[in-house]
Amino acid sequence: MSNTEQKDKNLVAKEKTEMAGPAEQTRPGRVFIPEVDIYEKETDIVMLADMPGVAATGLEIDLRDNVLTIRGAVQPQEKDGQSLIFREYRTGSYYRQFFLSNDIDQGKIEASLKNGVMRLVLPKVEKAKPRKIEVQAA
Amino acid sequence: MTRFWLDFPWEGQRGLKGELERMQRTLDYLSKGPEANLGDVPSAGVFPLTNVSQDKDSFFVYAELPGMEPKDINISITGRTLTLSGERSIVQEEGASYHRQERKGGKFNRTITLKTDVDVAEVGANFVNGVLIITLPKAEEAKPRQIPIAV
Numbered sequence: 001m002s003n004t005e006q007k008d009k010n011l012v013a014k015e016k017t018e019m020a021g022p023a024e025q026t027r028p029g030r031v032f033i034p035e036v037d038i039y040e041k042e043t044d045i046v047m048l049a050d051m052p053g054v055a056a057t058g059l060e061i062d063l064r065d066n067v068l069t070i071r072g073a074v075q076p077q078e079k080d081g082q083s084l085i086f087r088e089y090r091t092g093s094y095y096r097q098f099f100l101s102n103d104i105d106q107g108k109i110e111a112s113l114k115n116g117v118m119r120l121v122l123p124k125v126e127k128a129k130p131r132k133i134e135v136q137a138a
Numbered sequence: 139m140t141r142f143w144l145d146f147p148w149e150g151q152r153g154l155k156g157e158l159e160r161m162q163r164t165l166d167y168l169s170k171g172p173e174a175n176l177g178d179v180p181s182a183g184v185f186p187l188t189n190v191s192q193d194k195d196s197f198f199v200y201a202e203l204p205g206m207e208p209k210d211i212n213i214s215i216t217g218r219t220l221t222l223s224g225e226r227s228i229v230q231e232e233g234a235s236y237h238r239q240e241r242k243g244g245k246f247n248r249t250i251t252l253k254t255d256v257d258v259a260e261v262g263a264n265f266v267n268g269v270l271i272i273t274l275p276k277a278e279e280a281k282p283r284q285i286p287i288a289v
Contacts, residue, residue, distance in 0.1 A: 009244035011185035011226060035240035041233055050241055052202035052268035077200050077269060078191045088187035089202060116204035116268015 013088075019095055030092030034072070034118075042130060045104065045122040051094045052116035053077065059118060061111050068098045070118065103127075185246040186222065186270075194282055197256065197274040204268035205241070213272060215261050218252040220272070254280040 016032040034049040051059070054072035062069040072094035078084060100106070105123045112119045186201040201222065203211060211224045228243035255277035264271045 011242060011244040011246045013185040013187050015187065035242075037228070037239050037241045038237040039231070039234040039239075040237060041231065045237075046231070046234070048205075048241060050204040050268075052204040055267050077189065077271070078198070079193075082191040082193045082198060085190045085192055085197070087189045089189060113267075115206060115265070116202070 015089060018090075018092075030090055031095050032092055033096050034070070034094045036096070044124055047098075047118075047120040047122065049094075049096070049118045049120075050116065051113075051118055053091060054094065054113065054116065054118070056113050059111070059113055061109075061120070063100070063106055063109065066100045066102070066106075068100050068120075070094065070096050070098075070120075072118070184248045185244075186248065188222075188248075188250065190250075192276075196276060197252070197254075199250065199270075199272040199274065201270045202268060203265075203270050206265075206268070208265045211263075211265070211270060213261075213263050213270075215256070215258050215274075217258070218255065220250045220252060220274070221248070222250075222270075223247040256280070 017035075019031040019033050034051045036050075037046075037048045039046055049070060051072040053074035055075075058073035058075075060069075060071040060073075062071070074091055074093055077091055100122070103124050105125045108123045110121045186203055189200040191198045191200075199220065203224075203226065205228075206224065206226050210226070211222070214221045223246060225245045226243050228241055252274070256274040257277050260275045262273045264273075
């Protein structure tokens, strides 16, 4: 998608996708699957996830056995003493898992959170970085 | 019923069906309270989806706008018409090749018509962790008032 195409486009309202997993949640409340972008650059893989309402303290990133688990807890948006008049979207925590290949340097993953978007930088290990192969003249 | 924001400006375009849905929602609201409408509110494809709540002094409009900067969100109020507009841009990094692209960018423009007067000069907005919160103080005459009984 080029930049010009993006500029002319209008955003379409869409409800968040609720997780319908086989495992039951230990905590009550709804769980949503955050939308993500994953792209690859020469030295690392970057993951962006939309998690509105999640503060840095509510974000949990866990990596074991090549499975990356992202959890985001949210506080209720409405304060005590407010009554809801209408609701078009629901709130709840976020949860999503990804399998990572061995090409990721799992010790150097960096995470940040800004305006409700989580950004994970997953550096590639040396051997996975692209290398130009010289063709030997025969 | 004038206190409730159960009417949506675009419903007039939905004909009889929209009108019946509005009546049903109003009845549900009256019999079961706000929780009853959930899922029934017509989400007319207008971004961003909003939640609205109130306390005795103010209305609160919530919208999830992850990844936006406060400067890219325009909020304006004229009389009883609240307008939210802006553009969410997804910046692509140089030399990036995509594995997944689920996040969307684009423009939005949404109007919400209030059914009660608000104190336009005192409307405020916050943006916390990608959630926009607009506080609209009710106009004096729209606030609930305790009527003392003269003895």
